[in-house]
Amino acid sequence: MKREIRDRLIIALDVETIERALLLVEQLRSSVGMFKIGSQLFTAAGPEAVREVSRMGVPIFLDLKFHDIPNTVASAAAEAAKLGVSIFNVHALGGSEMMRRALEAAQMAAERGGIARPRVIAVTALTSADQKTLNELGIAESPTAFAVRLAKLAAEVGLDGVVASPHEIRPVRDAVERASFLIVTPGVRPRWTAHHDQKRVMTPAEALNAGADYIVIGRAVLDAPDPARAVESIIEEIEDS
Numbered sequence: 001m002k003r004e005i006r007d008r009l010i011i012a013l014d015v016e017t018i019e020r021a022l023l024l025v026e027q028l029r030s031s032v033g034m035f036k037i038g039s040q041l042f043t044a045a046g047p048e049a050v051r052e053v054s055r056m057g058v059p060i061f062l063d064l065k066f067h068d069i070p071n072t073v074a075s076a077a078a079e080a081a082k083l084g085v086s087i088f089n090v091h092a093l094g095g096s097e098m099m100r101r102a103l104e105a106a107q108m109a110a111e112r113g114g115i116a117r118p119r120v121i122a123v124t125a126l127t128s129a130d131q132k133t134l135n136e137l138g139i140a141e142s143p144t145a146f147a148v149r150l151a152k153l154a155a156e157v158g159l160d161g162v163v164a165s166p167h168e169i170r171p172v173r174d175a176v177e178r179a180s181f182l183i184v185t186p187g188v189r190p191r192w193t194a195h196h197d198q199k200r201v202m203t204p205a206e207a208l209n210a211g212a213d214y215i216v217i218g219r220a221v222l223d224a225p226d227p228a229r230a231v232e233s234i235i236e237e238i239e240d241s
């Protein structure tokens with residue numbers, strides 16, 4: 001059971017340098033299943049950050065949330081596949097053609113390179129968004145209805161899953177019949193941390209119990225004086241729940 005929980009933890013390497021990222025990977029690799037490289041590290045250090053972390057032999061979720069015209073996203077998707085990441089994502093708001101082209105391009109690049117295709121997942125409603133945020137954008141639906149609608153679109157296109165807040169896990173599972181549909185869930189907070197800018201939050205245990213395949217954790221671990229100890233505390237909190 002303990003192994004199973006560890007495998008479902010993704011640590012967000014939201015740091016400024018490759019050196020700090022590699023140190024975190026070294027400290028945490030035996031405690032977590034995957035590492036996420038997002039906008040901060042990728043903008044600071046580029047694809048070399050992905051290559052360096054990859055050299056450490058750990059799976060990577062490339063969280064760049066591609067959202068552009070289909071041709072540009074397809075080209076970026078091919079590059080993501082060539083980097084050998086396990087998962088990358090696009091914004092579902094880019095629409096079905098954009099998502100389909102991303103999937104096809106990743107498939108083709110992986111076949112050409114003789115490597116496994118990364119799983120391609122879609123961001124639904126950002127976990128930092130609440131009803132006010134959606135209203136600002138002219139969206140009257142609740143965050144849950146909005147996220148479920150986008151998840152269904154991603155599933156229809158054939159994507160492998162979604163990024164969804166803890167509050168949308170059960171509704172998405174109910175709406176998408178595919179058992180293998182991956183749900184990756186940020187916006188989780190152990191009992192002992194602040195919510196920061198995250199709005200639709202639950203604890204790690206609640207998110208896993210609701211059916212998340214993976215939970216993503218950043219600041220609760222990155223800001224801790226001892227990141228390895230913070231991960232162990234999170235695992236203990238999950239086991240005690």
Ligand SMILES: O=c1ccn([C@@H]2O[C@H](COP(=O)(O)O)[C@@H](O)[C@H]2O)c(=O)[nH]1
Pocket residue numbers: 012014038063123125126127128163186187188196198216217218219220
């Ligand atoms: O809807 C989303 C999509 C992605 N994220 C990313 O997950 C981590 C969460 O970090 P915390 O410090 O644990 O809040 C971060 O890299 C986000 O870019 C998200 O939070 N919500």
